[in-house]
Amino acid sequence: MFIVGVSMPFSFGKRWQRGAPWSLTFRHALKRSFLLLFFGWALYCIGPGKLTFELWNVLAQLSFTYLVAFLLMRKSIPTQIIVTFLLLIGSELLYRLFWVPGFNQPFTPDHNFGSWVDLQLMGKLSGGHWVAFNAVPTTAHTMWGVLAGMVLKSSRPNRKKIQILLLAGLIGIIIGYALNPVTPIIKRICTSSFVLASGGWSFIALALSFWIIDVVGFKKAPAFFAIVGMNPLFIYLLTNTGGSGWLWGIVKPFSFGIFGWMGKVPTEIITASIVWFLLWYICYFLYKRKIFIRI
Numbered sequence: 001m002f003i004v005g006v007s008m009p010f011s012f013g014k015r016w017q018r019g020a021p022w023s024l025t026f027r028h029a030l031k032r033s034f035l036l037l038f039f040g041w042a043l044y045c046i047g048p049g050k051l052t053f054e055l056w057n058v059l060a061q062l063s064f065t066y067l068v069a070f071l072l073m074r075k076s077i078p079t080q081i082i083v084t085f086l087l088l089i090g091s092e093l094l095y096r097l098f099w100v101p102g103f104n105q106p107f108t109p110d111h112n113f114g115s116w117v118d119l120q121l122m123g124k125l126s127g128g129h130w131v132a133f134n135a136v137p138t139t140a141h142t143m144w145g146v147l148a149g150m151v152l153k154s155s156r157p158n159r160k161k162i163q164i165l166l167l168a169g170l171i172g173i174i175i176g177y178a179l180n181p182v183t184p185i186i187k188r189i190c191t192s193s194f195v196l197a198s199g200g201w202s203f204i205a206l207a208l209s210f211w212i213i214d215v216v217g218f219k220k221a222p223a224f225f226a227i228v229g230m231n232p233l234f235i236y237l238l239t240n241t242g243g244s245g246w247l248w249g250i251v252k253p254f255s256f257g258i259f260g261w262m263g264k265v266p267t268e269i270i271t272a273s274i275v276w277f278l279l280w281y282i283c284y285f286l287y288k289r290k291i292f293i294r295i
Helices: 002-017 022-046 058-072 077-097 113-122 139-153 158-179 192-215 220-229 232-239 243-262 264-288
Strands: none
Touching: 002 022, 002 058, 002 139, 002 192, 022 058, 022 232, 058 077, 058 139, 077 113, 077 139, 077 192, 139 158, 139 192, 158 192, 192 220, 220 232, 220 264, 232 243, 232 264, 243 264
16 A cells, blocks of 8 residues: 555656646546456455455555546645644544444454455455455555655655654554554554554555665665566456465475475475465566566
């Protein structure tokens, strides 16, 4: 959620600098949002082998957070920050004040406002206590990513950029963990405390990455991960449509045949490591041929 927002000032900024009208970029954002929603929905149809309607995965939620962040990108920074906190406060109030019996327990799995929304929207619960309403509070993550991207894109000295990112991160972490006794940090319903704490850690991780890669100039090791980051949609769809299981089935006879004497757990770790490397190599194969799956 966060890193998608970080990229937006760079991608849309280039288009606007070239003179692209807002209406054209809006159509592009709308198209991308629709495709994210489509792929997010389609993934849930593959497993059961029939059409279904479920919207719990990150692609479906990104379709919402991405579009909202785009619509607010050109607003003032105070406006964007205020909107993010209004989203968090609004979500908090909906969970705490919802009155429908059986769904008026804000932090009880499957008995909260988000679960009620799922039943109205999809007629079912996720089975893992996730809720589609998470798209609303986590819009703050994408919008904060936009603000972080603006900081990185600005002409400020690198030291100032790092200071701003670290300060934002510390504020998020302090407020998030301070709220924990009142509003528990729960990822599966994305409570306000979770969004703030995880957003804070995201700012700090970005500041650290920026310092290591752009300031210190240590780029070789990060390039290993960037190869996967160049095709995030592809690798996400591949692993969520059975790609990992398919590779596991190929590797397992050999890994268990060679390393089985080490015991089940060590052999499974070795097998998983080989599968992970093969998934990375697929991305590397595409990267070397400049094949990037984008929408």
